[in-house]
Amino acid sequence: MPLARVHNLSISLDGFATGEPQSAEAPxxxxxxxxxxxxxxxxxxxxxxxxxxDDALAQRHGQGIGxxxxxxxxxxxxxxQDDPDWTGWWGSNPPFRSPTFVLTHRxxxxxxxxxxxxxxxxxxxxxxxxxxxxxxxxxxxxxIGGGATVVRDFVAAGLVDLMHLVQVPxxxxxxxxxxxxxxxxxxxxxxxxxxxxxxxxxxxxxRKPEGSVHG
Amino acid sequence: MPLARVHNLSISLDGFATGEPQSAEAPxxxxxxxxxxxxxxxxxxxxxxxxxxDDALAQRHGQGIGxxxxxxxxxxxxxxQDDPDWTGWWGSNPPFRSPTFVLTHRxxxxxxxxxxxxxxxxxxxxxxxxxxxxxxxxxxxxxIGGGATVVRDFVAAGLVDLMHLVQVPxxxxxxxxxxxxxxxxxxxxxxxxxxxxxxxxxxxxxRKPEGSVHG
Numbered sequence: 349m350p351l352a353r354v355h356n357l358s359i360s361l362d363g364f365a366t367g368e369p370q371s372a373e374a375p376x377x378x379x380x381x382x383x384x385x386x387x388x389x390x391x392x393x394x395x396x397x398x399x400x401x402d403d404a405l406a407q408r409h410g411q412g413i414g415x416x417x418x419x420x421x422x423x424x425x426x427x428x429q430d431d432p433d434w435t436g437w438w439g440s441n442p443p444f445r446s447p448t449f450v451l452t453h454r455x456x457x458x459x460x461x462x463x464x465x466x467x468x469x470x471x472x473x474x475x476x477x478x479x480x481x482x483x484x485x486x487x488x489x490x491x492i493g494g495g496a497t498v499v500r501d502f503v504a505a506g507l508v509d510l511m512h513l514v515q516v517p518x519x520x521x522x523x524x525x526x527x528x529x530x531x532x533x534x535x536x537x538x539x540x541x542x543x544x545x546x547x548x549x550x551x552x553x554x555r556k557p558e559g560s561v562h563g
Numbered sequence: 564m565p566l567a568r569v570h571n572l573s574i575s576l577d578g579f580a581t582g583e584p585q586s587a588e589a590p591x592x593x594x595x596x597x598x599x600x601x602x603x604x605x606x607x608x609x610x611x612x613x614x615x616x617d618d619a620l621a622q623r624h625g626q627g628i629g630x631x632x633x634x635x636x637x638x639x640x641x642x643x644q645d646d647p648d649w650t651g652w653w654g655s656n657p658p659f660r661s662p663t664f665v666l667t668h669r670x671x672x673x674x675x676x677x678x679x680x681x682x683x684x685x686x687x688x689x690x691x692x693x694x695x696x697x698x699x700x701x702x703x704x705x706x707i708g709g710g711a712t713v714v715r716d717f718v719a720a721g722l723v724d725l726m727h728l729v730q731v732p733x734x735x736x737x738x739x740x741x742x743x744x745x746x747x748x749x750x751x752x753x754x755x756x757x758x759x760x761x762x763x764x765x766x767x768x769x770r771k772p773e774g775s776v777h778g
Contacts, residue, residue, distance in 0.1 A: 361766070362742035363577055453669075501747075517754035517766070521746025527577035531736025539732035543758040551576070551732070 350482055351489045351509035354499050357526070358383035358514045358548075363398040363494035365524035372425040377523060383516050386548045400514065401544045405512060405552075414485025416444050417477050420452040423467075429454040435461065444493075447484035451479055451498060474498075474505045479502035496524040504529050506536070511553040564585050566698055566704045566724035566769050570624040572741070573598035573729045573763075579738035580711035587640040590652065592738060598731050601763045616759045620727060620767075629700025630693050634713035635667040638682075644669040650676065659708075661701035664692055666713060689720045711739040719744050721751070726768040 359365050360383065367379030376383065391397040392406035420429070428434040429452060436442055445464035455469035468484075470477050473487050481490040492502050513526065537553035544550060574580050575598065577628050582594030591598065606612040607621035635644070643649040644667060651657055660679035670684035671725065683699075696705040707717050717723050752768035759765060 361578070362740075362745075462772060515748060515756070517756055519742055519745050519748040521742070521744075522618070525577075527734055527736070529736075530734050531579075533734040534732060539762075541758045541762065541764045543730055543756040547754075547756065549756045549758060549764050 350414075350485060350487060351444050352492055352502065352507055353408075353413070353489050354494075354502075354508055354511040354513075356387060356406055356512060356514060357494055357499060358387070359494070359496075359526050360516055360518050360520040360523075362519050362521065363525045363527045364499050364511050364520040365494070365499075365526050367520050367523040370421065370426065375425065379520055379523060382518055383514075386410055386514060386516065386544070389415045389546065398546075401542070401550070402546050402548065405514075405550050408512065409491070410445075413446060414488025415447045415449065415481040415489045416491045416493040417449045417451065417481050417498070417502075419494040419495050420450065421497065422493060422495045423450045423452070433454070436467065440463075444460050447481070448482075448493075449481050451477060474507055478507050481531070496526045500526060500529060504534065509555045510551075511537070511551075512552070513551040515549040515551060517547055546563055565629075565700060565702060567693055567707055567717065567722055568623075568628070568704050569707045569709070569717075569723055569726040569728075571602060571621055571727060571729060572709055572711070572714060573602070573731055574711075574741050575731055575735040577734050577736065578740045578742045579735040580675050580709065580714075580741050582714075582735050584740040585636065585641065590640065594735055594738060597733055600758070601729060601731065601761050604761065613761075616757070616765070617761050620729075620765050623727065624706070625660075626706050628661060628706045630661050630696040630701025631662065631663045631706045631708045632696050632713070632717075633665055633708040634710050635665065636712065637708060637710045638665045638667070646760065647671075650674055651682065656680075662696070663708075664696050664699075666692060689717050689722055693717070693722050711741045715741060715744060718748065723768075724770045726752070726766075728766040728768070730766060732762055755761040 353399045370377050371551055385395050386402055389397050390403035390406050391399045392403050423432050423436055433517030441462040442465040447466050449468045449470050452469055453471050455471045459467045492499055537555055542550050582592030601617055602608050604612050605618035605621050606614045607618050638651055639649050656677040657680040662681050664683045664685050667684055670686045670688050671749055674682045682767050706712055752770055755767045757765050
C-alpha cells in the first residue's frame with residue numbers, strides 16, 4: 349500500500365521547525381537557514397556536497413513520491429492569499445514535479461507550473477486531503493511536505509506512516525513546535541535515532557504494523 | 564578550575580525531564596521511570612548491566628565530584644517542608660557521599676546521613692549556592708543535580724560548564740521542560756550529539772572557552 353511520508357523536517361533541540369516571525373524576507377523567522385545547513389551540505393542539495401548519511405536520508409525526500417500535501421504557511425508568506433499572482437516561493441519550475449495540494453481556507457483554481465508541478469488548492473480536513481493526494485499519486489507515496497503545523501495535524505490524525513525529523517543542535521526558544529499535541533507518539537511508531545558526523549541527529553518514526561492506517 | 568556539571572539528566576524528545584503530576588507515589592508523574600530505563604540497564608546502576616557507551620557516560624556522574632546542588636523538588640515530594648523528619652528519597656545512606664545543598668525557601672538545619680552525605684539547606688540565588696558548594700567541594704567539581712527547573716536556572720545564569728542530557732525516544736507532552744528560557748544556548752556551548760545502540764541520544768554541552776565563567 350502507498351504510504352504517507354514526512355522527510356527532512358528539521359527541528360531545533362527544543363522542537364521548533366521554524367522560528368518567528370515568518371515573513372517574505374524571513375520565511376523561517378529568527379531561525380534563518382540554521383535548521384537547513386545540514387541539507388545544503390549534501391549532494392541532495394548541491395552536486396558538490398557530501399554523499400554520506402545525511403545525503404542518503406535527504407535523498408529519500410523524492411523517492412517514490414507521486415504527490416505532495418503542504419500547508420498554506422509553506423506555500424507563501426502571510427497574506428499570499430490576497431495576491432492572485434502568487435505561485436509559491438520556487439519560481440516557474442518548482443522542485444515538487446508532481447501534483448501538489450496546498451491546504452488553505454481560501455482555495456483558488458489549480459496552477460500548472462513547469463517541470464510537472466501543478467498546485468491544487470484544498471479546503472478540506474487532513475484525511476480527505478490525503479485521499480485526494482493518494483488518487484493523484486497513482487499508486488506512489490504521498491509526501492506530507494510541512495510546515496510543522498500540517499505535519500503535526502496529520503500525525504495527530506494517525507495519517508502518517510513514516511516521519512523523518514532532523515534535530516539540529518540549536519535552541520530556538522520560539523516558533524512552531526512539532527511536538528505539541530503528540531503525547532505518546534511512541535505508542536504508534538518505532539523510533540530510531542542516529543547522530544551524524546555533521547552534528548545533526550536523524551529521527552525516523554516508522555508506524556508499527558498493528559497501528560497501520562493504510563494497511 | 565573546578566567545574567559545575569550536570570550529568571544523566573534524561574529528557575523526552577519534547578524536552579520534558581519529568582512528567583506530571585509529581586507525588587510521593589510518582590516522583591516523575593506520568594513519565595514513570597521511562598526516562599531512566601537506559602540508565603538502569605548500565606553497570607553504573609546494576610553490576611550485571613552493560614558497560615558500553617551509556618555506561619561510560621553515566622559513570623561520569625560521580626567522577627571528580629565534591630558536592631551537589633539540588634532543587635527542593637528533587638529532595639522530596641510536594642510538601643516535604645512540612646515534615647520535619649523528611650531526609651530525602653534515598654534512605655539512611657544516600658548515594659551522594661558529599662556535601663549536598665538543597666535549595667529551598669524554607670531552610671532547616673543540616674542533616675548528616677551515613678556514607679558521607681550531609682544535606683545542607685539554602686535559600687540563596689544560584690550563583691551564591693554555587694560559591695558555597697565550590698567551597699565545600701574542596702577543589703573538586705560541583706554537580707548540579709536537578710531537577711530540570713534548577714538546571715535551567717543555573718544554565719540561564721551562565722553557571723554551568725558541562726551539561727550531559729540524555730534524550731529518550733518518547734513524547735511526554737507535559738511536565739517540566741528543560742529548554743524553556745534557554746534560547747541560543749548554542750552560543751555558549753559546543754554541543755555534541757551521539758546516539759547509542761540502546762536508542763537514547765546523548766547530548767553533551769561543553770562551555771566554549773571564551774564564555775567560561777570560572778576560568
